[in-house]
Amino acid sequence: MLAESLYRLGATVAVYEPDPQAPLCQRTRYVTNAAWNDIEALRKFSQQCSRVTYEFENVESEPLQCMEFQLMPSMAVLAVAQHRAREKRFLRENGLPHVAFAEHVPDHPAILKTVRGGYDGKGQMRWTPGETPLSGPLVAEEIIDIEVEASCIVARSKTEEGVFPVFENEHRNHILDTTLVPASLPDEVLAAVQDVARETARKLDVTGLLTTEFFLTRHQPRRSPALQVDDWYLMVNELAPRPHNSGHVTRQACTFSQFDALARILLDVPLGQPRLLPGVWGMGNLLGEVYGTRSKLDLTPWAEHPTVREVCLYGKTQPRAGRKMGHFIVHGESRTAGLAEIAAFRAALTKT
Amino acid sequence: MLAESLYRLGATVAVYEPDPQAPLCQRTRYVTNAAWNDIEALRKFSQQCSRVTYEFENVESEPLQCMEFQLMPSMAVLAVAQHRAREKRFLRENGLPHVAFAEHVPDHPAILKTVRGGYDGKGQMRWTPGETPLSGPLVAEEIIDIEVEASCIVARSKTEEGVFPVFENEHRNHILDTTLVPASLPDEVLAAVQDVARETARKLDVTGLLTTEFFLTRHQPRRSPALQVDDWYLMVNELAPRPHNSGHVTRQACTFSQFDALARILLDVPLGQPRLLPGVWGMGNLLGEVYGTRSKLDLTPWAEHPTVREVCLYGKTQPRAGRKMGHFIVHGESRTAGLAEIAAFRAALTKT
Numbered sequence: 001m002l003a004e005s006l007y008r009l010g011a012t013v014a015v016y017e018p019d020p021q022a023p024l025c026q027r028t029r030y031v032t033n034a035a036w037n038d039i040e041a042l043r044k045f046s047q048q049c050s051r052v053t054y055e056f057e058n059v060e061s062e063p064l065q066c067m068e069f070q071l072m073p074s075m076a077v078l079a080v081a082q083h084r085a086r087e088k089r090f091l092r093e094n095g096l097p098h099v100a101f102a103e104h105v106p107d108h109p110a111i112l113k114t115v116r117g118g119y120d121g122k123g124q125m126r127w128t129p130g131e132t133p134l135s136g137p138l139v140a141e142e143i144i145d146i147e148v149e150a151s152c153i154v155a156r157s158k159t160e161e162g163v164f165p166v167f168e169n170e171h172r173n174h175i176l177d178t179t180l181v182p183a184s185l186p187d188e189v190l191a192a193v194q195d196v197a198r199e200t201a202r203k204l205d206v207t208g209l210l211t212t213e214f215f216l217t218r219h220q221p222r223r224s225p226a227l228q229v230d231d232w233y234l235m236v237n238e239l240a241p242r243p244h245n246s247g248h249v250t251r252q253a254c255t256f257s258q259f260d261a262l263a264r265i266l267l268d269v270p271l272g273q274p275r276l277l278p279g280v281w282g283m284g285n286l287l288g289e290v291y292g293t294r295s296k297l298d299l300t301p302w303a304e305h306p307t308v309r310e311v312c313l314y315g316k317t318q319p320r321a322g323r324k325m326g327h328f329i330v331h332g333e334s335r336t337a338g339l340a341e342i343a344a345f346r347a348a349l350t351k352t
Numbered sequence: 353m354l355a356e357s358l359y360r361l362g363a364t365v366a367v368y369e370p371d372p373q374a375p376l377c378q379r380t381r382y383v384t385n386a387a388w389n390d391i392e393a394l395r396k397f398s399q400q401c402s403r404v405t406y407e408f409e410n411v412e413s414e415p416l417q418c419m420e421f422q423l424m425p426s427m428a429v430l431a432v433a434q435h436r437a438r439e440k441r442f443l444r445e446n447g448l449p450h451v452a453f454a455e456h457v458p459d460h461p462a463i464l465k466t467v468r469g470g471y472d473g474k475g476q477m478r479w480t481p482g483e484t485p486l487s488g489p490l491v492a493e494e495i496i497d498i499e500v501e502a503s504c505i506v507a508r509s510k511t512e513e514g515v516f517p518v519f520e521n522e523h524r525n526h527i528l529d530t531t532l533v534p535a536s537l538p539d540e541v542l543a544a545v546q547d548v549a550r551e552t553a554r555k556l557d558v559t560g561l562l563t564t565e566f567f568l569t570r571h572q573p574r575r576s577p578a579l580q581v582d583d584w585y586l587m588v589n590e591l592a593p594r595p596h597n598s599g600h601v602t603r604q605a606c607t608f609s610q611f612d613a614l615a616r617i618l619l620d621v622p623l624g625q626p627r628l629l630p631g632v633w634g635m636g637n638l639l640g641e642v643y644g645t646r647s648k649l650d651l652t653p654w655a656e657h658p659t660v661r662e663v664c665l666y667g668k669t670q671p672r673a674g675r676k677m678g679h680f681i682v683h684g685e686s687r688t689a690g691l692a693e694i695a696a697f698r699a700a701l702t703k704t
Contacts, residue, residue, distance in 0.1 A: 004356050007379055010649070010665030010678070027359055029378055160655075255661060269663075270655035278630075297362070303512075303622035309607060311621075313362030326362070 001251070001312070002055065002243060003028060005263035016045045023315035037063045046070055051266045053208060055242050057082040058117050072266060073208035073241040080204060081241045084115045084139045092225075094203045097196060097235040099215065100142040100223035105133045110140040120322065121174020142223045144235070148216040150183055151246040152197035155261035156206050160271040162261060164254060166193045167246045169213075175322060178342050179246040179283040181253050181276065184335055185216070185232070192229045200236065209262050211244035213237040245285070245324070250274065252309045252329040253281035279331050282338040286326040290350050291319035297326070301348035307331055307341050353603070353664070354407065354595060355380060357615035368397045375667035389415045398422055403618045405560060407594050409434040410469050424618060425560035425593040432556060433593045436467045436491045444577075446555045449548060449587040451567065452494040452575035457485045462492040472674065473526020494575045496587070500568040502535055503598045504549035507613035508558050512623040514613060516606060518545045519598045521565075527674060530694050531598040531635040533605050533628065536687055537568065537584070544581045552588065561614050563596035565589040597637065597676065602626065604661045604681040605633035631683050634690040638678040642702045643671035649678070653700035659683055659693050 003013045003024065014030035025031045030048065034041030036059045046052060046067035053072050061078050068075050080086045091098035105112070107129060114123035115137045126143070127133055149171065153164040168183035169176055183190060193214055201210040216234045220226070226233035247258035254274045256264075264271050291297060295317070302308055313326035328345060332338030355365045355376065366382035377383045382400065386393030388411045398404060398419035405424050413430050420427050432438045443450035457464070459481060466475035467489045478495070479485055501523065505516040520535035521528055535542060545566055553562040568586045572578070578585035599610035606626045608616075616623050643649060647669070654660055665678035680697060684690030 004359070007356070007667065008662070008664045009651075010667050012378060012667075026364060026381055029381060029383070031381075269651045272655070272658055299361075299621045303624070306624055310360070312360045315359065315362050315364075 001248075001257075002053075002259045002262060005257065005259040006266070008260075009263055009267050009269055011263070011267055014045065014048050016042070021317065026315060036060055039063050039066065042066055053242070053262065053266060054078070057241060058119070073206050073210070077204050077206050077208075077210075077241045081239045082116065084113055084118070084238070085137065086115075087239055088139060090204070091200075091236055094200075096200055096203070097225055097227035099144060099235050099237060100221070100225065102140045103138075104140065105138070106140045109143055111143055112138050112140050114138050120176075124174070142221055144215050144221055144224065145217050145219045146215045147218055148183070148185060149237075150185070150193055150214045150216060150234075151179075151211055151244060152193050152214070153209055153211045153244060153247050153250075153258050153261075154197050154201040154206070155209050155258070155265060155271060155274075156201055157265045157268075157271050158207060161198065161201075162271050162273050163194050163198055164247065164250055164258065164261075164274050165276045166190045167249060169246050173322070175287065175324075176245045176285055178285070178339070179249045180335060180338060181249055181281050186230060189216070189229050189232045189234065192227060193234060196227065196234070196236065200239065204239070204241075206241060208265055209242055209244075209247075209258060211240040211242070211247065213239070245327075246283070248312070248327050249281050249283035249329060251312070252331065253277055279333065280335050280338045282330045282332065282342045284328050284330070284342040284346050285324055286313070286328065286346070286349070288319035288321050288323040288325055290346065291325065292350065295319060297349060299349070301345065304348065305330075305341065305345045307337075308345055353600075353609075353611045354405075354614060357609065357611040358618070360612075361615055361619050361621055363615070363619055366397065366400045368394070373669065378667060388412055391415050391418065394418055405594070405614065405618060406430070409593060410471070425558050425562070429556050429558050429560075429562075429593045433591045434468065436465055436470070436590070437489065438467075439591055440491060442556070443552075443588055446552075448552055448555070449577055449579035451496060451587050451589060452573070452577065454492045455490075456492065457490070458492045461495060463495055464490050464492050466490050472528075476526070494573055496567050496573055496576065497569050497571045498567045499570055500535070500537060501589075502537070502545055502566045502568060502586075503531075503563055503596060504545050504566070505561055505563045505596060505599045505602075505610050505613075506549050506553040506558070507561050507610070507617060507623060507626075508553055509617045509620075509623045510559060513550065513553075514623050514625050515546050515550055516599065516602055516610065516613075516626050517628045518542045519601060521598050525674070527639065527676075528597045528637055530637070530691070531601045532687060532690060533601055533633050538582060541568070541581050541584045541586065544579060545586060548579065548586070548588065552591065556591070556593075558593060560617055561594060561596075561599075561610060563592040563594070563599060565591070597679075598635070600664070600679050601633050601635035601681060603664070604683065605629055631685065632687050632690040634682045634684065634694045636680050636682070636694040636698055637676055638665070638680065638698070638701070640671035640673050640675040640677055642698065643677065644702065647671060649701060651701070653697065656700065657682075657693065657697045659689075660697055 020033040043066045052070040149169045155162040168180045197212040226235040250257040310329045330341040372385040395418045404422040507514040520532045549564040578587040602609040662681045682693040
């Protein structure tokens, strides 16, 4: 999806990807298939490029030294965002609202997360004293009674800063299930979320995209330094310095998408301010489960769901449970209608 | 742009293109570089594909026999649309409004056009008795006092038919300069244009896209069998069985684009009915002239033109006068504002 936005602006795209079967390798011309720590291949790749970005932060950052000056967001941003303990220390040191944490197993129930490599619920557990904790370096987070999960993407070039609207996210089995925009939160809370996201991106000095994920609750947390706005408490959960699954909704919901924004930044094209288009927009993920035993999705039910503005399939060949195979975006008159349409379309795809 | 829409629906794209320097060859993985009449290469290519379409109808159709059953629109459609005399005979035989024509040089002033290979004003001349006419097979058309040029794209699958809104087109030196939608014509005239476009696509039995270009005038033509609607006379000028330059505006102006429509048809995905989004939309072509002596466009002025929703560059490396290098799309409150923005943005790009 980023390649699409880059091509539109006339760029040439080269891809570094260990797996030759990965979708983008089937779709672009200039492909390097080599390991994340193959310094020779990385160096050769970087010589082709004027700018390099990444869609996945769980790569070793050491070997990327050779492309330090092309990397956007920078090595420093990557180093913080790929390591949960560094990320949380960064939030604490900068006075940003966050979930209270310790870098050791505590004496009370907590969410344990490995400091590296975790995503979609991998590398984390809800832990009670007496249970065997995760092995390896970890952080222990206060358990928050989450009422709403939200995310906010900030796009920063060398001279401009754009902020996307706040997305409301629903997870299922720790995997993003739906994103809705506008989020159903009071205006002051939405503004505070955007302010914290902007402040976080500034403090990290991001050039590129920064997605900040938030927990929101109306029960004051015991330990976490949350930001109170009216009767809401908000705190940063985690950071991703790249296009984010929740941001896929911007492909239809905004005057330009998160991918367009990053492409503009990478290519030194003016960024501008993304605006939300009228109505309610909902993004639903299509996980491997929707495919059942099939390897290809039958989109016939789309005919009965004209509110579905986009279906986007990523070209992955092996549908597996929990694997993100694609997404769709609906346009509704209301939040209720949007949510109903997401559920109905997904059910229709699953049935056939 | 079609590849983008195909990829979104999970397709694999293979390209047949004689010129290895052509933009798409730099952007896709499966590329065949061979001549349009290389039967062996065409056969091998067709064996990779379940469906084949074309973005350019000035190819010899004979060698395409080997992919007859994959071709969409069909060989029969291509044979009509790539040959002006056949196209005009088709319109006449089917009682569709068209510009009066003869297949010989007449005894009065006329527009002469070669029957094959003409586009963007190539292979045509305004001719007066006494002048040397074009050589080779030609058609001679009545000179129409054109007030408005319009186009209408019909998308047809095996089971569905979608009609895009009517575009109003302005040409400069015979090359499309701007497209506006909605067109500034009375509702009855717009409906008639869509009806004729639909009827033309049905009579041609198109599966895929058919763009029908129209001349509109309020001066009754002497010879042409025009369709009168109120005080307007409309007639078909020419047909293109593929995505059309004027249809680029649909990338922003409609719920889905001409490329999305063709991708859905090619992939047997439900088509649906494209809807026009609120406001006025204008597409401006970026010809080589805009580049001046530069090889790369400086998009810095975009910062001052927030109504520009999209800039799309095609990745062509050699800007030449008259060559279509890209386009941009503006969103305006009114027709006047839209036109002014197109002019202003193009001027700003040309200046820097």
